Amino acid sequence: MSFTDKTLTCRDCSNSFTFTAGEQEFYAAKGLVNEPSRCSSCRSVRKSQTSTDSGGDAGYERYGNFASFGGRTPRQMHPAQCAGCGDMTEVPFKPRGDRPVYCSTCYNKQRASSATEAVRD
Ligand SMILES: [Zn+2]
Ligand SMILES: [Zn+2]
Structure with missing residues (x-):
């Protein structure tokens, strides 16, 4: 397939x-x-105009950042009664009947005291 130069007339400037x-x-x-x-x-003029138009994409970028920020959902907390002190507390997991739930204070106490017991368990 061979091509030869063609003379065309510009639609915009008629040259x-x-x-x-x-x-x-x-x-x-x-x-x-x-x-x-x-x-x-x-x-090339049209190209530069088009790239100016695409500046509108910046709005989408901002929207994208906003959307991704809103996409972060806080962890759901579940109310539970502390097995140590009986106070109501919240835990980031669904409490199951087979395991005692502790508030952060009792959990830390429990961890410290059961460190040696855990070996026997
Ligand atoms: Zn032209
Ligand atoms: Zn407690």
Whole structure:
């Protein structure tokens, strides 16, 4: 497949411009069937306008950050009665009947005193 330079008229500035063989090959490789309707200078103007438009993406970025911030959910706490002092406490897991639940104070006490017992267990 061979290409030859073509002279086309720009839609925007009405100047004639060359659609070179190399560009035609590039277009064909990209699967573009339409010839360019604007000269390269008008295309570059449109390109810069398009990139200005895409500045609107910054709004989406901000929204994305906000969304990811809101995506963090706090850990659900479950009310439970401390087996040590009988006070109501909250634990980050669902209390099961087969295990005693302690408040943080009693849990720390329990841990300290049961350190030796745990070996026997
Ligand atoms: Zn032009
Ligand atoms: Zn307690």
